[in-house]
Amino acid sequence: MDKQAVTLIGLGPMGQAMGAAFLDRGHALTVWNRSPGKADGLVARGAVLADSVEAALRANDLVVLSLTDYDATYGVLGPAQDALAGRVVVNLSSDTPDRAREAAAWIAERGATHLTGGVRVPPSGIGQPGTSTFYSGPREVFERHKETLETLTGADYLGEDPGRAALFYQLQMTVFWTTMLSWLQAVALAGAHGVTAEELVPYVKDTVDIGQFLDFYSARVDRGEHPGDVERLTMGVASIEHVVHTARDSGVDSTLPSAVHDIFRRGVAAGRGADSFTSLLEVLRKPAA
Ligand code: NDP
Structure with missing residues (x-):
């Protein structure tokens, strides 16, 4: 079966490592970053650089965010919110439990689903065995995407409350x-x-x-x-x-x-x-x- 195609937004040290892990394991990858030059290495390896956040969101059902925090999440998604409907947004940006709950509600209001993630390793641990990320949010959505998310690290599901992983x-x-x-x-x-x-x-x-x-x-x-x-x-x-x-x-x-x-x-x-x-x-x- 074909590997699930993924959109990855945010190419700091963590996003770079995640993009490489998705490509290593054969996932089609669309990327977007505020500073587009950071996509060069991944594009050279086959990733597609979207020319806008909206295009990045529309490219795939599964969207992984690796941003500094939730202010950046709103800063990136806010102007493109019309493209969110139907998407699963796996937010691997770290912030407080309250902010994760607020963001889950904000995303749901726009017809999408939010999975909160908390990555427990540095970039060098991405794609390595014996690593894990905390996840919380709708169980069925987590289960559906678990295999793809395990491309990055092991997946430790903590329950439905979107604040719990945070x-x-x-x-x-x-x-x-x-x-x-x-x-x-x-x-x-x-x-x-x-x-x-x-x-x-x-x-x-x-x-x-x-x-x-x-x-x-x-x-x-x-x-x-x-x-x-x-x-x-x-x-x-x-x-x-x-x-x-x-x-x-x-x-x-x-x-x-x-x-x-x-x-x-x-x-x-x-x-x-x-x-x-x-x-x-x-x-x-x-x-x-
Ligand atoms: P960085 O802060 O270095 O970069 C994350 C990305 O956020 C960059 O691509 C940056 O874009 C983007 N960004 C920040 N603010 C905005 C904004 N207002 N609008 C648009 N884009 C924005 O983080 P890391 O890559 O190191 O980490 C990502 C997440 O993972 C963080 O939440 C971090 O806490 C978490 N984490 C990091 C670990 C680590 O060791 N690095 C370990 C475990 C978790 P640009 O390139 O344009 O600046």
Whole structure:
């Protein structure tokens, strides 16, 4: 059976990788990008460059968007909205769950269907095994296009709510960016002492391998239990204080560990000093006063 033809709009690093993956696996591909020169490589390999968004939408029933965010989604689709009817728009641009829900409604009002996607790999992971993308939206539409979408990555369907894929994407990014920034903080501190990023690699890898902690704490957290039997928040405050002081003594920025310290201290002030650090959830569940 012929592979499904696809329209791909947005040729940043991610869209470029997606276009290449579709072509590699024999999908006919129509592309459009605000800066048309970015299509050159894909066109040289057989993609068709549409001369307008409207032409790109009309070319195929399945339209994949890889744009910076949902502002760009409206910026691109808004002027061509008359061409949306009957299309399935798989939006792999990242944004908030609320914006994904709004966009799904906006697309539905124009007679098309929105599938929200959250890609979990960098461009180098597109087309590779062992990768995945979160999807949510109408199940039947997802199932119909699953095989084509698996050209890009594995497909992890999370349900009908169009906000859910965006939510899981943001949950993952919450962990990713704070973890990556904490690594950079350590690299800055290490550098102040003549230790290189490469020397740190095995130790940081060990430290971020937190699976055993997640396994241990998650069930307790879900039960609302935060006993101080393994560690106590007051110990955590002392520990993070040493991190802040080491940063200051070393002449590097201490904003990040100081923010952690501040959250820990708020937990103690709320009377949780003898409980586990997981009791900080009570602090984190509401905005800071
Ligand atoms: P970029 O922001 O580099 O580029 C995306 C595309 O959006 C470009 O083609 C750009 O057009 C287009 N664009 C942005 N604003 C507008 C606008 N107002 N009107 C028309 N076109 C616009 O993103 P990436 O390619 O890196 O990523 C795409 C999506 O994938 C993002 O939502 C990102 O968060 C997500 N993602 C990216 C990962 C990565 O490692 N890169 C990893 C996982 C997810 P032009 O070329 O003209 O500037």
